[in-house]
Amino acid sequence: MELSRRTFLAGALSTTALAATGCAGTVAQPGDLSRLRIMSPASPGGGWDTTARLLQRVIRSTGIARNVQVFNVEGAGGTIGLGQLSRETDDALMMMMGLVMVGAIETNESAVGLADVTPVARLLGEPEIIVAPKSSPYDTLADFVRAWKDDPRGLPIAGGSAGGTDQVLAGLLADAGGVDPKQINYIAYSGGGQSLAALLGNQVAAGISGVGEYGEQVLSGDLKGWAVSSPERSPQVPDVPTIKESGFDLVVSNWRGLMTHPGISEQALTDLIALVQQAHDTDEWREVLSNQGWDDEFLTGADYGRFLADEERRVTQILRDIGLV
Template sequence: MGLSRRRFLAGALSTTALAATGCAGTVAKPGDLSRLRVMAPASPGGGWDTTARLLQRVIRSTAIARNVQVFNVEGAGGTIGLGQLSRETDDALLMMMGLVMVGAIETNKSSVGLTDVTPVARLLGEPEIIVAPAASPYDSLGDFVRAWKDDPRGLPIAGGSAGGTDQVLAGLLGTAGGVDPKQINYIAYSGGGQSLAALLGNQVAAGISGIGEYGPQVLSGDLKGWAVSSEERSAQVPDVPTIKEAGFDVVVSNWRGLMTHPGIGEQPLADLIELVQRAHDTPEWRDVLAKQGWDDEFLAGADYGRFLADEEQRVSTILRQIGLV
């Protein structure tokens, strides 16, 4: 086990003990916090920003804390915000982040990594979906992967930004299906609308994005839904099998979680963990998950720390196999 991984897990184990202390009532209630700041390290309107503002609404409406500010720090897949967080000392500060940041740390050669800040909790996950144009000659993911293995360059796949969740899933699927990751012809689009247009115009062989992006077109029959990346089928597209059902041992969740600054004291960290736990446990947050089509993937303490360390290793490995880092 590497030094950074040992440091990360040690911090996470400490976090678990702190959370237990908070639950025992030996620290101040998180509702007693006079204010809370939540950084969304991306532009307004994106996934991290939307999640941060929905969390803000729940915390305010349930009176867990009343003065909750969300602010944006844009740039470089969230690594600009991560760098800022690493220099912060505010004990009432959280940063929203997720799987995209894990890849961005690698592809942007960020000098600051996740081991340089403090994990608080993972909140949710959003499944991916693999689709194809309605006119595709391939009716299933298995049919496509067999053809893809023979001609990876000739069967381009549309998705989001380079090194992001969509490309990570493409690489993991290729590896599972015997496709050389370096030969995958992945076309990165800046927005879901552009990749959708490429699919509807038969300019690419397949596309990968969040279910919310392509789900309506799958339900309408404008796209073929080949597989979802979750452990179980999604209620949003119930007739679409999982990647595992299609015969490939791949599960990917576009998860989102919260971090805080390094060196935070024991009581403030316990307060933040309990605050997030209390928000997660509300009916209001359950309503948010249901309306957004997100999966409840809450983790805190050592479990979240182990997950982050494993995810860093998995993403780093596939990005190196693809040739991005």
């Protein structure tokens, strides 16, 4: 399944590529999408759900479409929803997803992969931040990685669920810093509050999460902010350097995007991309990005397909290096 998925995403997105051309310059008007549905393949209140509902609000408030429903299909890192999408035929249906799903497909041995559905658009990215307790003897990420290389098991790192964005970043950082990814001591917590408590209680040497989870504690001085994973510094924690500034050639974005059902017609896909493009171009969406601290990483068509293929290769390899798949 892996080879066919990569081949599809990298080279066989002809309908998506053609659809993207309709979004260059003047945006094409979408067809009949008066009953748009957006699936959030996770529980209410999480990142995918929040993004879907904010997009719903923008589409409604700007008059792009009035009847927009968001619904939840929970389970297995989004792969339950992915499987449902692969059986759908509704041209007015999109599914919110992101980097976590790429790993979940592998760790859950999902029978359905990204090649079994159709990319619409990448919407945004959320930077990760690497932090430490304020009493940590290491002031910089480079200081920590040097010590981590000598004792990877003795310097535990807190983060979110196994195989998720936080662990992927930990593995990629280990690889970039010459640390054996299989030896790192990653402790998965079910929520940001639990990992934060472990950091504040000096139970772990470092922590990884979205900037929004730890940013307030970094600004207050309760945690040391070592590095953010974005290409540039985050305005939420402007004094925290990037991982690249810290000496490691690594960028990771907890991106989110939209997919639709397989076999969608060229025209229907063009209409969906046009609708999402219109929402993206509004002042209301720019306000959402600013308020949430999200980066605008909008991408459609063949470029989005190639991005997905690259992410799939990178994530699958590091999960193998860690020993999760």
